[in-house]
Amino acid sequence: MDYTVIARRFRPQAFGEVVGQEMVAQALRNAIAAGRVAHAYLFTGARGVGKTSMARILAKSLNCPNARNGDPCNQCDVCQSISAGHDVDVLEIDGASNRGIDDIRSLRSNVNVKSMRSRYKIYIIDEVHMLTKDAFNALLKTLEEPPPNVKFVFCTTEAQKLPDTILSRCQRFDFSTIEMAAIIERLRQIAEAEGVKVEPAALELVARRAAGSMRDSQSLFDQLLAFGGDSIAATDVLRLLGIASDDRLADLTDALVKRRRDKALELFDAALNSGAQLGEFVDQLLAYFRDLMVLAAGAKEIGLMSVSEEQRGVLSQQATAWGLQTCLAALQILAEAKARMKGISYGRALAELALVRISMLDDLENLSEMIQQLRSGKLPALFTVQAAARGESASSVSRVEGAVSGPAKAPHPDPLPTEYRGEREASAAAAPSLSGPDESQKKSDSEGSDRVIAAESVSVPAPTFPLEPGFEMDILAQVISNLSDMTKSHAKNITHLAISGPNHVVFTIPRSYHLSKQYLERPDQLGRLEKLVTRIVGRSVRVVLAVDESINAPSEAIPSAPKAGQSVEGGMRRLDLEHDPFVQKVIAVFGAKVIP
Ligand SMILES: [Zn+2]
Numbered sequence: 133m134d135y136t137v138i139a140r141r142f143r144p145q146a147f148g149e150v151v152g153q154e155m156v157a158q159a160l161r162n163a164i165a166a167g168r169v170a171h172a173y174l175f176t177g178a179r180g181v182g183k184t185s186m187a188r189i190l191a192k193s194l195n196c197p198n199a200r201n202g203d204p205c206n207q208c209d210v211c212q213s214i215s216a217g218h219d220v221d222v223l224e225i226d227g228a229s230n231r232g233i234d235d236i237r238s239l240r241s242n243v244n245v246k247s248m249r250s251r252y253k254i255y256i257i258d259e260v261h262m263l264t265k266d267a268f269n270a271l272l273k274t275l276e277e278p279p280p281n282v283k284f285v286f287c288t289t290e291a292q293k294l295p296d297t298i299l300s301r302c303q304r305f306d307f308s309t310i311e312m313a314a315i316i317e318r319l320r321q322i323a324e325a326e327g328v329k330v331e332p333a334a335l336e337l338v339a340r341r342a343a344g345s346m347r348d349s350q351s352l353f354d355q356l357l358a359f360g361g362d363s364i365a366a367t368d369v370l371r372l373l374g375i376a377s378d379d380r381l382a383d384l385t386d387a388l389v390k391r392r393r394d395k396a397l398e399l400f401d402a403a404l405n406s407g408a409q410l411g412e413f414v415d416q417l418l419a420y421f422r423d424l425m426v427l428a429a430g431a432k433e434i435g436l437m438s439v440s441e442e443q444r445g446v447l448s449q450q451a452t453a454w455g456l457q458t459c460l461a462a463l464q465i466l467a468e469a470k471a472r473m474k475g476i477s478y479g480r481a482l483a484e485l486a487l488v489r490i491s492m493l494d495d496l497e498n499l500s501e502m503i504q505q506l507r508s509g510k511l512p513a514l515f516t517v518q519a520a521a522r523g524e525s526a527s528s529v530s531r532v533e534g535a536v537s538g539p540a541k542a543p544h545p546d547p548l549p550t551e552y553r554g555e556r557e558a559s560a561a562a563a564p565s566l567s568g569p570d571e572s573q574k575k576s577d578s579e580g581s582d583r584v585i586a587a588e589s590v591s592v593p594a595p596t597f598p599l600e601p602g603f604e605m606d607i608l609a610q611v612i613s614n615l616s617d618m619t620k621s622h623a624k625n626i627t628h629l630a631i632s633g634p635n636h637v638v639f640t641i642p643r644s645y646h647l648s649k650q651y652l653e654r655p656d657q658l659g660r661l662e663k664l665v666t667r668i669v670g671r672s673v674r675v676v677l678a679v680d681e682s683i684n685a686p687s688e689a690i691p692s693a694p695k696a697g698q699s700v701e702g703g704m705r706r707l708d709l710e711h712d713p714f715v716q717k718v719i720a721v722f723g724a725k726v727i728p
Contacts, residue, residue, distance in 0.1 A: 138357070139350040142322050143185055145206045145215060150182045150189070151318050151346055152310035157186070159305070161202035164193050170303040172275060172284040174260075176291035177307025180347030186307075187256045187285040188214055191222045194283065195250035210250055221247040227259040227288075236263070236270040244279050253282045260286040261293035268295055275301045309344030312336070312435075318346065319353055323364075328357060333366035336440060341373060374409030378439040381420045382446050384487075388462070389453045393491035400487060404480075414470050414483050420447075421466060425459040427451035462490045599637070599669040604629045607637075610668050611661065619657055622648035627680050635673050637665060640680035649677050 192204035342349030
């Protein structure tokens, strides 16, 4: 185990000195004072939170002849040799380096040998989850019949990797990650003891960097003392760690939020020139975007990971300006860039590409609102886009290609298109109704023959046409295209629609198709037709069926009669689509194009 000078010198020596683990310390002290000490303990928690320190303090408390109220004296030979890690009765095994079962075998053969000078023989096994299966089995045999006066302390960062047979024989203590304030306070004490002046902002940077690990914070602090001399400023920490200041992160994000890509690139360049390392800086930005996402999601109680709490106001404003959808997309674009930056020489270009893309993210919040409106039918003229997205009537409507591209695509071998894919995925994720036909298609299939009826009455916002002369054929085409099965095949025989009053229309059918007329005159069918026409023209309409005396068959006479693969939506022309503001937005965001 690699301990730095500071970590070693300032290692806690008594239960009360283990920062951030007061609950565990109190429970252990009480157990010792009451004489209720378990045979085996499991200390689990993140790295550097005091597990091994606590194990040694426990060992000292058990074996120190002068222990009082569960605390060791730290003066006697026993205490000092345990602190130094070479006591004859306290054996430390590093599970990570002694993976073979030999150590555990020798442990088994020696475990019955009495302790040399102290009351207990204590085995501290660090990183116990690294032991092999055979080693675990050997260990289990010892645990099943523990000799009197033998204690085990297992330390691990990954308790879930331990077999249940071991777990069930241990008393378990979960060590929490250490609060930043506690780490800062401990570092401040150390600085004071060392006679070094350290700016509070510098302490905070070190503590934040250590992310809850006291050992990491002390190791960083050690380097800083070697580097900074008698007084240490925040800029020293930035230089040592190769990271950028909070202000730089905030300014760069500000430029992105304002879509000033020139400014964003300049600030990025300036940060690298002032000593920030590319990978570190991108990590910082990722953490910053994560904070924005958390704020945009409304989780205001969660601590910031990227910058000081003093910056919370700035971040809140940026999160509001971007909106959750854009925060998600930005985070995703940058995360993908970072994942691809490993081990390549053009990492900087990838990072810059990501920044420019982020600065070009359109207002996804607005887009998402429009999609909501589209779904609820408030933008009825956009029917065809939705129909295409549903994978319905694909042959008969204009399709917006790209808008229907789902995220489930095979990874592209070429790195640059993957970037585009990333953004599209992000956007698609942000805009669920455009995420592809799969989901709604599945739904449709499961609904079987009820599907189109449901669509007629609920979800299809039909294009509207006025109930006025000149629009008869448009209305008729729209009616037919929205029908299905039997009704549709009979309705295809309708040759004309005539407006016979302010709220009346007449469908005419050639005499030779009188069976179709009879079918459509059934009350349920007539009701269906009336509902459809009512929705298409936007007001309540009565429908009457009549015999068309002028012709015998519809096949030659009707220009807009629907045939397979032929357009029936006479009103929705490709040009209209292209000029629709929503479709333009789809085209801009997804790189889509309208195809016939
Ligand atoms: Zn002692």
